[in-house]
Structure formats: structure tokens, C-alpha cells
Amino acid sequence: MILSKLPSKSTRLRRCRFLFYLAGDSSSARLFSSSTISTGKNDLTTELQKSASNVCEVIRRQPRWESSILSLFPPSTSGIFHSNCISLVIRRLSDSNPLLSFRYLLWLSSTSSSISLDPEAAGSFLKALSASRAWKPALHAIRSVKCLSEFSVLDPFVFHLCSDARSIYCDNNLLYDLCDILESHSTKLSLSSWNSILSASLITEKTDLFHRFYTMMIESGTAPDASTAGYLIRALCRDGEPTVAYHVLRDVSRKRIIPDVVSISQLISAFSKCGNFGRVSEIIHLMIASGSQPDLFTYQEIINALCDGAGRTAMVDEAFRIFNDLKLKGYACDVVTYTTMIDGLCKSGRMEEALLLWSEMVAYGIRPNNYTYNAIINGYCKSGNIDHARKLYDEMLSKGFKESTVSCNTMLAGLCLHGRLADAINLFAEMPKRGIHHDVISYNTLIQCLCKEGKTSDAIVLYSSMLATSIRPSISTYTPLIMGLCKEGRMVDATELIKILEAQGLEPLVCSNDFIISGFCRVGDAEKGMAWLSRMLQSNLKPRAETMDRLVECLCSLGQVDCALQVVKKMFDISYSLGSSVCHLLISKLCGVDSYQVCELLDEIVLVES
């Protein structure tokens, strides 16, 4: 449809011929005008070909040809600015040296504001730049020379650019530049080019760009197809909008447009990850009703999400049921499917079943890989079987799999979990010597362990050494440090850390506020504890009941019974009851002060507990 609106090739050539001289150069226009072409066509063609050859020669041979070329080829006699000459030069240079043709075009556009090329020359110019992946110069040229943005020239270029996933991935600006060009030129493109643009936008992971292109495509009147719908679903999933994506799927399905399995699988994955398995089931039914079969990847995503709910045995059971069902239905479960299931079983403490599955996959000729080894090693570590984990670790190395930050972190976490701090410190120190780099998880694991073992100062030293690297601390770095400092009553340091993490744009976990309040109570600073409690309540954060108990206790021991009663009132407001020892303490304090308040408090306690 778009093509039918374009003028025929001969019409386009005719029209171009009248444009192919530079607007400000009347002498050139006179000498090489179209009327001259019609009278002495053969002579002129020969002359122009000669000029073009000579111009090419000079451009190729002289490094700074821009400064001398006009004196070598006076426009009035050489025809250097004749459209045919320009097109010939562009074509010849594009064949041999695309970047030189780009330089020539830049020089032309600096010499005049209106450059025109015949579509063939424009096409070979962009084709040559595309072949050498010179995307930046190509985009620059399209922006500067109007005829490069014609459909017949731009459409194949766009398709080639967007097929070069690596360049797009390495330089996101390429697509932003393309977007600006398309917005300013309002050029129509073919459906396949629009789809390649949308697909490329997904590579950049920047959905703002995707939506700009998508809007342009729709506004240009191009009707989307199944691929377009698939890309839109992927973009919406990436935006965290699976419900909107689901409605897109429903809408297009009604029109019998069925997006590809990959896109629908991503939608299924998004709903699986947020635990909406009802919607997952609905989409699977929709797929099957539309004649599209979910594949191994689709089910793999569901199994993975079900296994992620570790601890919830019923979910792992359901994952296991789907996994076994897949085998019965003849799906060729691969190493990833097996590893996912093995990992799920390990995480729910079902080591024996996990090992049976390992044997089964080996019997089927599927080789466990570093992921599979790590899943089992992690299972052993979590269940406290460090020796078995170690043995399997050595086996993994003997099979030729290299240890990594992940495998070391797994062992590190196992050692930390089971109180083997000295071994953990040793492993952490060994990692760089074995060529394994630390990451934020390595640091966080050891920092947490040190804090748990009461070695907060050592943890702080480790944190300081982390700051000297390029690894940025995360909230999981700060939380154990704050806990450790509060337990030691180092409240200035603890509150300072809160300020530091907030300055980094991080949000303290709710429990860190609890640590702070308890810490202030520990050092007898009930006033600051109260202030921190107010800050929490104002931010709609719910303190733990034990934290409020500690504060009541602290206030009572300082004789501030009225403040203690205020805290108790807040506790009752959020349906907490008072811990029994704190309750006794408070009553005994009140008995010496005001028997009426004792009765009132007892009434409230009865009310809350009923």
C-alpha cells in the first residue's frame, strides 16, 4: 500500500534530474542544465563521468582534498555540482571506501543547503555504510541530506540497522538518533521495518524508546501484526504491566492475531513471578484454544516460579507434578529444567529426591553443569552437610567446571550459616588468590556472619575495605551492621550509617528502625528511642511488638511512667498486647503512683486480649 503511493522509478529520476544542481550555483546550472542534457546528452554524460572519475581520484589521493577541490574543479566548467556527477562520485566512493563517501557528502552539505542524489546512489551509499556498520555516520548523513530519508532508501537501511543487535546493544544512542530522525521526517516505513525497530528497542531495555516508536508506527497508519503484538506484550511485561499486556493478548486473540510463543511465555513468566497462577492457567488455556502450544520454556518458567516459593511445600509439589507431567507428555526436559527442579527440591530440604533426579538426568544422558552442581552444593550447605558440599565441589572441579564467584559465595554462605566463621574468612581471603573476584554478595555474606558472631568492628573493617573497591554496598550490607552496632550500644555510629545509606538513595529496612529504638533503650536514651518511634509511626512503619516492649521497659526504669503509658496506648492502637514481664513492671511502677491509672490499664489489657 505504501509502495503504491510512491512515484514510479522513471518519474522519480525525472524529478531528481531537475533538482540535481546546487541552488546557489547558476553558472553550473546553465552549463549543465537539463536542456543541455537533452541536446548533447552523450557528450555531457561523458564529460560528467570524466569529472566524477577525476574528483574520485583527488579525494582518494589527497588527504586534505576539501581545501583544494574547488580550485581544481571550478563548478562553472567541471560540473562537480551536477547531480549526475555527485551521484557517480558517491556510488564509486561507496563501493571502495564508504567513509570517504560520507566525508564527501559532509563536504557537499557544508557547501550547499540542498543536496540531492538519485535514489540508486543514495541507496548504495547507505548500503555501503550499513555493510561496514558505520551507523553513526549513516544516521548523521540521513539527518543532513534530505533525499536519504525517502522510503526506498531509508526503509532497507532501518531494517539493516535494527538487525544489528550487537551494535544496538553497545550503543543505545543509535536508536535514539533514529527515533529523532523518524519523528522529524515523518517518513513511512514498511511493517517489517517497524517490527525490526520494535524488536531492537527491546534489546536496549529502554521501553520509553519502544513506546515512542510504537506510537509513531500507529500514527503513521501501519497496521500491527502478530509480531508487533508480541513485542508490545514483551515491552509491557518489562514495564511491570503484565495486566495491560494480558489485555493486549486478549484483544489481538479476538482478532485471530496470535503472538509468538516467546512473548506469551514472557507474559506467563511475569504472572508466575508475582504468584498469579490463576492468570497463568487462563493464558495457557487461551494459547491452546488459539492453536498455539506452550513449549518447554513456557512450563520451565512456571516450574521456576513455583520453586521460588521455597518453604511452601505445596508449591514445590505442584512444580514437581508439572515437571513429571512434562516428561509423560514427551517434552524433552533438558539440563535447565532438571536443574530448576533439583534446585527447588534442595531449597525445600528434599535432598534425597533431588539426588534421585540428578541420577535420572545422568541416566538420560543429560550432563549436569555448573548450575546443577551449585544447586546441590547449596542444598548440602543449607542442610548443614558441609563435608558433602565440599566433596561435590571438588568433583565439580574435577569434571572441568571452573569455580566462580557464585560457587564460592555458595560455600561461603554455607560456612557462615553453620558458624564456621574462621573457614569463611579463610575462603573469602582465598578467592582473589584463586582468581575469583568478590562481589556484593561475598561481602554481604561475610559482614552478616561477623555481625551475628558479635564481631561488629571486624565487619566495619570489611565494609571499609569494600568501599575501597568498585563494589557498591546494598541495603543488605547495612542492615546487619546497624543491628550489630545497636546491639553494642554504638548509637552514634548506627544512626550515622542510616544517614549514609539514605544519602545513597537506599531505604533502611523496617527492622533497622527497630534495632535503633532497641539500641537507644539499651543505652538508656529513652528520649531518642521515643523520637525514633514517632518517626517510624509518621512514616506508617509498624514497629515490632518487642521493640515497643523494650521502650516501655526503658521508660519505666527511668521513672517516665506517663511516656510509657503513651507508648502502651500506641501499642493498643495497632492491636499489640503488652509482654507479661513489661506489664508487671509497668503495673508495679503505677501502683506507687496512681491506682486509678492501674485500673484503666488493666481494663485496656483485658479489652485487647479479648
Next chain:
DNA sequence: TTAGGGTTAG
């Protein structure tokens, strides 16, 4: 022939 998948702390 290709896409989309699995591991470590909290």
C-alpha cells in the same frame, strides 16, 4: 536456525 529459561545473601 532462531527466540525466551536455571545458581549465591536478604
